[in-house]
Amino acid sequence: MRCLFLLLFCAVMCSCASDPSRLQQTATMSPQALRFLKQNTPPVFNSPLTSASVAPIREEQRAASEAEREHLRETFLSSMQWETIGGVTVAVLVPKHSSGENQGKAAMYVHGGGFALGNPDDAYAMRLAALLRVPVYGVKYRLAPEHPFPAALEDCLAVYAELIASHCPRNVVVFGGSAGGNLALAMLLKAKAEGLPMPAALGLSSPASDLTRTGDSYFSNQGRDPVLQWDRLMEYFALAYAQGNNPRDPLLSPVYADAWPGFPRTLITTGTRDLFLSNCVRLSRTMRKAGVDVELRVWEGMFHGFELIPDLPESEEAREEMAAFLLGAWPR
Amino acid sequence: MRCLFLLLFCAVMCSCASDPSRLQQTATMSPQALRFLKQNTPPVFNSPLTSASVAPIREEQRAASEAEREHLRETFLSSMQWETIGGVTVAVLVPKHSSGENQGKAAMYVHGGGFALGNPDDAYAMRLAALLRVPVYGVKYRLAPEHPFPAALEDCLAVYAELIASHCPRNVVVFGGSAGGNLALAMLLKAKAEGLPMPAALGLSSPASDLTRTGDSYFSNQGRDPVLQWDRLMEYFALAYAQGNNPRDPLLSPVYADAWPGFPRTLITTGTRDLFLSNCVRLSRTMRKAGVDVELRVWEGMFHGFELIPDLPESEEAREEMAAFLLGAWPR
Numbered sequence: 001m002r003c004l005f006l007l008l009f010c011a012v013m014c015s016c017a018s019d020p021s022r023l024q025q026t027a028t029m030s031p032q033a034l035r036f037l038k039q040n041t042p043p044v045f046n047s048p049l050t051s052a053s054v055a056p057i058r059e060e061q062r063a064a065s066e067a068e069r070e071h072l073r074e075t076f077l078s079s080m081q082w083e084t085i086g087g088v089t090v091a092v093l094v095p096k097h098s099s100g101e102n103q104g105k106a107a108m109y110v111h112g113g114g115f116a117l118g119n120p121d122d123a124y125a126m127r128l129a130a131l132l133r134v135p136v137y138g139v140k141y142r143l144a145p146e147h148p149f150p151a152a153l154e155d156c157l158a159v160y161a162e163l164i165a166s167h168c169p170r171n172v173v174v175f176g177g178s179a180g181g182n183l184a185l186a187m188l189l190k191a192k193a194e195g196l197p198m199p200a201a202l203g204l205s206s207p208a209s210d211l212t213r214t215g216d217s218y219f220s221n222q223g224r225d226p227v228l229q230w231d232r233l234m235e236y237f238a239l240a241y242a243q244g245n246n247p248r249d250p251l252l253s254p255v256y257a258d259a260w261p262g263f264p265r266t267l268i269t270t271g272t273r274d275l276f277l278s279n280c281v282r283l284s285r286t287m288r289k290a291g292v293d294v295e296l297r298v299w300e301g302m303f304h305g306f307e308l309i310p311d312l313p314e315s316e317e318a319r320e321e322m323a324a325f326l327l328g329a330w331p332r
Numbered sequence: 333m334r335c336l337f338l339l340l341f342c343a344v345m346c347s348c349a350s351d352p353s354r355l356q357q358t359a360t361m362s363p364q365a366l367r368f369l370k371q372n373t374p375p376v377f378n379s380p381l382t383s384a385s386v387a388p389i390r391e392e393q394r395a396a397s398e399a400e401r402e403h404l405r406e407t408f409l410s411s412m413q414w415e416t417i418g419g420v421t422v423a424v425l426v427p428k429h430s431s432g433e434n435q436g437k438a439a440m441y442v443h444g445g446g447f448a449l450g451n452p453d454d455a456y457a458m459r460l461a462a463l464l465r466v467p468v469y470g471v472k473y474r475l476a477p478e479h480p481f482p483a484a485l486e487d488c489l490a491v492y493a494e495l496i497a498s499h500c501p502r503n504v505v506v507f508g509g510s511a512g513g514n515l516a517l518a519m520l521l522k523a524k525a526e527g528l529p530m531p532a533a534l535g536l537s538s539p540a541s542d543l544t545r546t547g548d549s550y551f552s553n554q555g556r557d558p559v560l561q562w563d564r565l566m567e568y569f570a571l572a573y574a575q576g577n578n579p580r581d582p583l584l585s586p587v588y589a590d591a592w593p594g595f596p597r598t599l600i601t602t603g604t605r606d607l608f609l610s611n612c613v614r615l616s617r618t619m620r621k622a623g624v625d626v627e628l629r630v631w632e633g634m635f636h637g638f639e640l641i642p643d644l645p646e647s648e649e650a651r652e653e654m655a656a657f658l659l660g661a662w663p664r
Contacts, residue, residue, distance in 0.1 A: 028547055028614060215360050216604045216633045220552060272548045272613055281604055281630045282360060288629075289649075296630060297620075298613045301548045
């Protein structure tokens with residue numbers, strides 16, 4: 001299984017594997033998801049991230065996912081090109097079956113990977129391109145720890161500004177997951193502050209809306225989420241990106257923002273085992289209270305980033321619902 | 333604090349109070365909710381329910397809540413009468429400020445209390461009547477263990493059938509919580525099977541959609557929910573109501589139903605600490621997959637039945653959102 005996180009084995013396994021509650025009550029998960037849960041625990045780092053410690057992981061990720069990405073490219077895409085947009089490298093994924101009514105439309109993708117890992121032309125981007133039938137623009141933003149906040153945010157904003165200049169903003173949707181959800185939120189908050197128009201819709205898979213360890217599920221799902229945990233994983237990602245900055249700055253932890261009025265309709269997806277369940281719940285509450293048309297959807301037993309895993313029925317469903325939501329922003 | 337469940341102290345406290353994770357990470361709760369969490373653990377029974385064991389609790393509940401209900405009656409209601417509708421006793425709560433545009437409209441309320449306890453003229457019903465500005469019909473259905481399945485369901489259905497005969501069905505909304513959510517679901521499933529029209533909307537606070545201990549949160553929130561747990565509490569309620577019947581019958585555990593097409597738009601509310609989080613998540617997923625316009629809203633750090641507690645900001649918000657949702661079923 002070529003899950004992004006599976007490739008993060010850079011240190012010892014965490015102690016959660018021995019937690020007896022971890023494998024309790026899994027009757028409501030698909031057999032495939034249960035297998036994943038049984039086989040995985042979050043990979044952890046021995047110390048805070050350095051360029052030297054992440055470089056080999058990035059290379060390994062890219063190499064290990066190459067075959068799958070190649071296969072998906074051939075299956076789903078008519079072309080995949082690297083372009084420079086707003087001075088930033090962008091993977092432009094054009095699906096084979098683009099529909100006539102989607103002419104002139106575009107989806108901007110902000111990948112996850114803890115601000116330090118991940119690729120803009122990942123399997124998720126390709127699958128979404130195929131479902132959306134519009135070109136997907138995956139931003140190759142600068143990564144931490146080499147490039148801390150606000151480098152990635154600036155890169156995303158530069159691409160967004162170009163995309164809404166070359167397209168009608170109502171023809172653009174934005175989506176991203178995990179750290180990419182954080183960046184997509186911060187990008188639109190900054191865009192709004194600068195007077196830029198909003199896109200038609202925003203899709204967030206388990207967004208990292210709070211980089212401090214604040215929220216019920218940061219504790220309740222520690223040891224239950226097979227992909228992510230705070231200790232020696234999320235804490236190091238947050239540290240590498242925030243560095244000297246206050247992690248409660250709304251551009252670092254968007255759940256603390258208040259400039260929501262005017263935000264586009266938003267879908268947030270998560271699962272009951274997701275370390276970021278509370279990040280999603282709190283974000284949905286604060287956006288709703290500010291009047292945003294926001295919907296939270298929760299998957300039973302699912303964990304952080306489950307949408308990325310190719311062969312879970314739950315993931316397929318979540319991807320299809322995300323695509324349907326984004327497409328719904330464009331009335332036919 | 334006159335919470336329904338606070339009055340259930342009929343036996344020793346559960347062991348969860350000693351669980352160190354129980355009070356972890358509460359910064360995202362209101363001070364009032366945190367106080368409630370600190371002061372409460374689920375009350376438990378020493379043995380399965382009998383008429384003799386529940387009778388004094390019912391009396392105590394009614395007596396202990398009398399002053400609050402009296403106060404709310406005076407504050408919010410122009411009248412409160414007991415009527416017989418479809419052969420069943422119903423509390424008819426008429427709010428003081430009923431609006432002209434709500435003429436001819438009605439809300440049916442199915443109270444919670446584990447099928448064995450609770451009152452149709454409870455504080456929640458009165459607060460919702462005030463928010464909705466329409467008469468609320470609270471069903472005094474027969475209680476377990478004296479009257480097991482399907483007694484309560486039959487009572488609810490008899491009242492519903494009368495209400496949609498005396499009102500245009502599009503002018504009727506249905507709401508309920510916990511066991512009342514279970515009954516409201518089963519009632520509408522049965523109504524649909526019998527060819528009766530659906531109401532305009534359905535509002536469910538933490539519905540008991542599965543009476544078997546199936547679902548992630550039945551385990552993950554055991555010991556974290558200060559109001560409800562499975563052992564010696566929910567298990568006895570389920571047992572008292574189901575008695576000899578298969579608890580996986582969709583009329584006992586509606587999450588296993590498949591006759592959703594045609595169901596009205598539905599709002600489900602829950603919290604990250606709710607023992608029934610998975611009941612809500614699974615129900616929302618199965619209804620959505622069947623094409624129902626269903627929305628799940630989750631409150632950070634909240635537990636089972638938090639909507640019933642009078643003075644939490646979270647509860648007030650949840651009640652207001654539930655009322656707004658139900659009112660939204662009636663276009664102005």
